[in-house]
Amino acid sequence: MGNTSYLDTPLWDNSLPLKKRLDYLVENLTLEEKFEFLGTGCPVIQRLGISSTFHGGEAAHGVEARHDQAFNKGEPEPTTIFPQPIGMSSTWDTALLKKIGVAVGNEARVLYQRHKNGGLCRWAPTIDMERDPRWGRTEEGYGEDPYLTGKMASAYIQGMRGEDPFYIRCGATLKHFYANNTEKDRVFSSSSIDPRNKHEYYLEPFKRAITEGKAEGIMTAYNEINGVPCIVNKEVKNIVKEQWGLRGHVVCDGGDMMQTVNDHKYFGSHAETIAYGLKAGIDCFTDNREVVIKAAKEAYQAGLITEKDLDTSIRNSFSTRIRLGYFDALGQNPYAHITERYINSEENKALALEAATKAMVLLKNEGQILPLTNDNSTFCVIGPLSDVWYKDWYSGILPYNMTPLQGIKAYHKGSQKNLMNSKVVDGLPRVKIRYQGKYLGVTKEGFIALGCKELAEIFTITDWGNGNLTIATSQGKYLSANEEEGLITATKTEVFDWFVKEAFDFHTVDNFGGESFQTIFEILCAQKRQELSVTMDTWKDDYVAFNKEGKLSISKEEQVIFDIELVSDGIEEAMEYAESSDYVILVAGCNPVINSKEEIDRSDLDLPPYQEHLIKQVHKVNPNVILILITNYPYAIRWEREHIPAIITTASGSQELGNAIAAVLFGDVSPSGRLPMTWYLDTKDLPPIEDYDIIRGNRTYQYFNKEVLYPFGHGLTYTTIEYRKLTVQFEDFTKLLIRVTIANSGDRISDEVVQVYIRQETSRTIRPRLQLKAFERVKNILPGEKREIEFIVSTSDLTYYDVVKGGMILEASDYTILVGASSEDIKLRDIISIPGVKVGYRNLRKKILADHYDDYKNSYLHRGSLGDTAVVVKNKEEASILLYRDVMIEEKPNKFHSTIQCMGKGSLIVSYLNQNDNVASSEIKLGEITLENQDKFCDVAIPIDWDRMTCKEVFTLKITLLEDMKLSSFYIE
Incomplete structure (x- = not known):
């Protein structure tokens, strides 16, 4: 950069505390410059020695440097590629994951040394909880258990980060915060999450990956949580930063700033998204740079943000940059000289x-x-x-x-x-495709055109199910829909892109759209037929036909009939x-x-x-x-x-x-x-x-309470591992010391994944059947060898969110320790009593949040634009039922106060249920209110009929919502 006087400034002075270096930075940036730092990249500012670098880049299972996207076009750079994250998690080997993290961090450093433009804070790992195996991004995650995910991801993060107490080899950015498990409508759909699911399941891996793994950043998700887009979710600031102590920065998912207006329709302007995003804890907006800057200026001019808000964002993103060693005048960064030998070694x-x-x-x-x-x-x-x-x-x-x-x-x-x-021998069918007596062939240029039988192409069909099949030529080229030219061509050597345009489907003529390729195959092969008439669709469900030049093309209107001739069935x-x-x-x-x-x-x-x-x-x-x-x-x-x-x-x-x-x-x-x-x-x-x-x-x-095909934690070996002894000690009222003895009674050396589950035997609420709380991949156990493995389980890992107290508690109970080879293959067990707290009764004279129910029916949670979280009727043809157990009232109440909203017409009914049976026969109606066109939440008092009730009796409060009624909170007086 020519003049190097900036090397003498506090920004570059390694001897100064980080705070002072950041103080100098924000004090010496102009307001106009500060607006330009709100993206994931930063501008060149020569007087401060700031070069253009960026936060980002993928590293799910190795450094992604394909350079095949519009924003990073260039020559691909090969890197070491490991199994998909779901495969890495299948190893149950934290030491291995840490080694992989080191390798990934080193290779990211090599690429940085080549280009000096960033890529040292990677967007990985993805630790969304995989509660449903149908989720499209299952490959990117670490499984369905929050403890396993947290431990495995933390090891990967630690390897990427390195051991230095200040400098970072490569930072990890956790994806996606949080409850992001459906791809359909993902850019605006809302996930209904109550406090127990949130604190016990969805937040747990993020908490561990930050507090234990020391992740450098998080990326917020596209979806809404209870009606609030994740980009303006205040839990980012309140929980991630203030409670868990995230040291680095927060980015939003790609394009999500504009989606908040365009898809969520949550705000009317991008300026509002910037303003509320900054105040919620977002530091970098991963979106169109010019739009971000323009929106930030508008927000500032409208008084929605202050310069202090900009400073907070810049301090967080530059905290990461400084610890990555971008401003290292004294050359103290131990990761600054990682050489080319570390890549693909x-x-x-x-x-x-x-x-x-x-x-x-x-x-x-x-x-x-x-x-x-x-x-x-x-x-x-x-x-x-x-x-x-x-x-x-x-x-x-x-x-x-x-x-x-x-x-x-x-x-x-x-x-x-x-x-x-x-x-x-792939076992796949080979076919010729005929149209009106002529056959599809492939030209030198890759066009598909009709010709004589002697020049007919033999296509290989691969059926992937769900109406998707690929069609390959004898030269290994895939048919692909080229929408720009309106043609079907055979030029692609692999099936790969954001939109998979190599996916087609066939339909029998007798039943358009009703027959799968499997049915067609069975007709051809099982019935020993040599040909069948079909129509053909593209990945976008357009028709496949011919253009005026006779080339195979995409059609919105014309649907032609092809004849498939079976050359060989493959089977x-x-x-x-x-x-x-x-x-x-x-x-x-x-x-x-x-x-x-x-x-x-x-x-x-x-x-x-x-x-x-x-x-x-x-x-x-x-x-x-x-x-x-x-x-x-x-x-x-x-x-x-x-x-x-x-x-x-x-x-x-x-x-x-x-x-x-x-x-x-x-x-x-x-x-x-x-x-x-x-x-x-x-x-x-x-x-x-x-x-x-x-x-x-x-x-x-x-x-899950039904039979499964293969349980969580399942996996066999080539030997026999015996589980011989289990001892459990409760120490210092803070931890369980668990010792397990295993032995290899087979004739092969093998690893064994020893899994420790714990079940709480009694509780006021529903608790899991069992929960993973410790595991170890015990390595290279020789035939005849026995090992003792020790686990320490903190009692804090046995807590759950109590809706009565409104926080995490360790409940007094017997706890069963279950040790085995899977969640269903339990070999040893023991019971220990832990003197936690005893849950008391609900005090209805204090405000009760409606989402702190014990059970519900036909309900979901929604928080209006910067309003209160409310329980909403899901299907307005039915009643929404909310149950609040363990209620005891010492003095006769007069009124039931509820914070409610009703955009149309709706009712709220308060009832008593017997605590023991909760059956309808025990129900006593206490009060009811009907509202209409109440567009804001308001406090409404309902007189209570207490004549049939007794004070100091433990009961269940039932609240029924009808039609458009929304309930946020309630109490009695």
Whole structure:
């Protein structure tokens, strides 16, 4: 920058306290300059030595440096890529996650050294709670349990951050704060979250990742919480910053500032969003820079914000920049000289293999069919995912990748006698497509046009279920909808983009839109037909037709009929290979950008129908099937669990995927991964995906009360681990000291994930069936070896949110300690009594917040524009019921006061219920009020009929809301 006198200023003086350096900064910026710091980047200010840097960049499972987006176009830079986060969580290995974090932080530093423009505060990890397996972004999270998520994410964050007490190697920004688990309408939908769900579940991983992991920042979510957009959620300031002590800064999700007006319609101007966002705790607005600056100026001129608000934001974002070492005149930053050798190193390659191997979860191993060790046995490798590697949206560019088949071949290099065929057998159908006697062919330029039969292209069809299939040419090019030109072309070598334009669907002519591709396939193959007439749709449900030049094109109006000619069904070939082999390795699963991704939730838990059919047909001719599911989310594989002897599942993403699969298949490593999510039997067992109440929705292993396919924490090994002894001590009234002895009574070295769950036996309220409170991946246990593992569980981890007291409490109760290999495979248990508090009675003479109910029906929570949180009737055709238990009144009340609103017409009814049975026969009506067109919350007093009641009697208060009535709080006098 030429003049370097700025090096002598307090901003660059490492010896000064951080506060003084920040004081100097805000005192020496002009007001106009301050407006320019409200984005994730900052302007060049030469007199202060400030260069243009930015906060951001992805690092979900490695540094993302594809440079394929409009805002960061450039040459891709390969980085080490680990398993998807859901796979990393499947390792249950915090030490490993910390090592991965170190590798990611080092590689981020290398890229910074190359460009000097930022990328040292990455937007990862994603720790949204995965309460529903249909959520489209399941691959990005760490599972359904807040403790596991918090511990695993914290380890990753600590590795990224480094050990220096002041400087940061690479900062982590947690996504997305919070209750962000549906993709449909995600930019404006509201999540209804009551205090118990909030404090016990949704906030818990964020709290741990900040207080324990020392995350540098958080990103707010797109959604609303109880009607308030997350960008103006005051909990960011009140809880994240003031209670948990977030040291760095807060950003909003991409484009969310403008969405607050355009989609949420919460404010009428961007200036209001900026103003209320700043006051709620947002420091950087990830949005169009010019719009952000203009809105901030308007907010300032209107008196909605002050210069102090700008200073607070700048201090927070520059606190991160200073600790990243951007202003280091004395050269004390220990991470400033990380060299190129740290990127794609042999150490990182080995770490990627370790992570991919430990992420393998052995779901089933009937008859100990695995590992494959008999040199005289033969096997074949088949399936649609057997020789492919798919990239996910947050993946970087890999230095290399290994498909399952490549990994198996590499393992058997030099000795191919076991592998029946080196040719991949994907089991997919090949077809020709005809229109009015001519056939679709591919020109040199990639256009699809009609021609003679001799030039007909043979297309490979892959069915991904849910009306999505991909069509590939014999040259490996995918048909893709090019909306700009209005054509269907075959130029893409991979299925990958924000919008997957390579997804098509066929419909039989007899039933437009009614038949899936699986049905079409069954008609062609099972009925031994050679052709079928169909129509074809694009990913946007446009028609596929022809333009005037005769090229395959996109049409909004014309729907043409194609004839599909079956060349080979794929399954017969697969069955031939399977029948001639001793064992079948069948690789199936998902494509991470089809059916389930950002902006797309799954509608069910089913395997793609074609894959299900392939598995069943292969099993008919050879029951020795080893099914490998490469998937980032649970499947309801009911038939496979009953019939397939060995099943392994693992997440996609790792560059070492194929090598890891081979290592586990052939016994170099005993699989010891565990499921971080419950695998359910059927979609119908789940409540609607929009329901965020895990307690009353019986969600996750904590509350689910039906049979499951595979429980949370499930995973097998190649040996037998015995759980022999459990001791539990209650120490200093603050912690449990738990010791477990395990022993390897098998004949193979293996890891074992020891899991500690705790159940509260008595409570005034609904408590989980059990909750994970400690775990350890015990490594390299030798045959015959026994180990004692010690766990310390703080009693603060046993607290829950009490709606009577309005805060977290440790309730006096017996607590059962359950130790085992999964949430359902409990090996040892003990009971200990903990002298916590005894919950008292509700004092109705103090204001009771309406959302502090014990139970409810037909209700949701909503907070109007900067108003009070209220209980609202969900379906106005039915009554909303609220129950408040443990009520005792010592003196006869006269009136019931309620803070209510009623935009139309509605009623509120107050009733008594017997505390013991809560049945309608015990109900006594105490009072009622009807309102109409009350557009603001107001205090309304209702006379109470107490003649049939007795003071000092414990009862349940029932409040019934009808039609448009909203209730915020109440009390009696």
